Amino acid sequence: MDSSIKKNISERVRERSGHVAVLQENLLYIWGGFTLSAGETLALPPDELCVFNSEQDTWEIFNMNGDIPLLASGSCGCCVDGHMYIFGGCEYNWHTNEMYCVNLNDRTYTWKYLWYSSDSVPSPRDQASCWVYKGRIIYFGGYGEKLLDDYDGCNTSFIVDQASWLEDVVWGWNNEVHVYDPVTSSWQEPRMSGQVPPARASQASAVLGSKGYICGGNQLETQMGDIHCLDLETWTWTQITPKSGAPAGRSWHTLTAVSESTLFLLGGLGADNKAMSDSWLLDVETNTWRETDHLKRKTRLWHSACSRGDSSVVVFGGSSDFVNNGFTDHCNDVLIFQLQPRSLFRICLNYMSCNVTRSEFLRSQLSLLPPRLLSALQPRILLKC
DSSP states (O other): OOTTBOSOTTSOOOOBBSOEEEEETTEEEEEOOEEEETTEEEEOOTTEEEEEETTTTEEEEEEOEESOOSOOSSOEEEEETTEEEEEEEEETTEEEEEEEEEESSSSSOEEEEOOOOOTTOOOSEESOEEEEETTEEEEEEEEEEEEGGGOOTTOTTEEEOGGGOBTTEEEEEEEEEEEEETTTTEEEOOOOEESOOOOBBSOEEEEETTEEEEEEEEETTEEEEEEEEEETTTTEEEEEOOSSOOOOOEESOEEEEOSSSEEEEEOOEETTSOBOOOEEEEETTTTEEEEEOSSTTOOOBSOEEEEOSSSEEEEEOOEEEEETTEEEEEBOOEEEEEOSOOOHHHHHHHHHHHHGGGOHHHHHTGGGSOHHHHHHHHHHHHHHO
């Protein structure tokens, strides 16, 4: 077992919201976020990485080293070529626009601070969203700060939070698009065309082919329910008008690609400041929404959701309630939503793990299993023994 493992894999991973989650093959990587401790909001350690094996249903927790990020809540994360990138974040009204990356393949989990100098660097923010396209990371929106000298009151790309003026800094929501190239460590701010969406934060996003989608989000006291598409080749925005009933406005929800033409929306915070328990599928070819029953009355907001590639979505953490403008009842469970029939591999793995310890015949056949299935099965058997 790797020497950097911090705790026994059987220990529970801390409940959290506002974390970063990326999925690479069958491994779900969880970093950062915040939780409640003795009634106080507590940022989780930025030098800790939790790894869930979705085939073996096991956790490992690793110590991280290198250039440890200072902030671990509300950051925007993604995976490019085996590296996890995080941008931005917030703690106690302090926002950042720093970028860090960590190699997920070498198992040393060493953070690297990415230096850059460019006029197109985004201002400090959190609650942004991103798409990965052709090896570049494209960021949209968020809530954060700008220097008063950089604020143009006539520009609708930044909407001021009227309660947040402070000397030479102003806070607010934006609808800016910034592009980061990991190869050159440089930023660009392409010129947009089409029907640009209003400024917002806490929106959900997903990418299908060359199109980036955003859905919902908040600005001031408004929970938005609109959905927009950005052509990542031409930088042209289009607002999608649903041809059927659509989800209510919300923020802190997730939007996940589950096929070449389908997006899966889950949970969020509604207009009445109540955690939501609904889920929907959007067909982008017909622009029609269809409600599903996947959450089954289990509320969830500011969770993470990653596509596993077999039409299933792996959801982790989040909060199940929102009381007095605060997140409460943080979660640490892993929910896997199967949106298409399970693969034969998954069916065999689930059956064997449930029955092998009580069937002498099955135990006698273990050596005949395909190597990949046997490798995935063995940790589950050990947990049951």
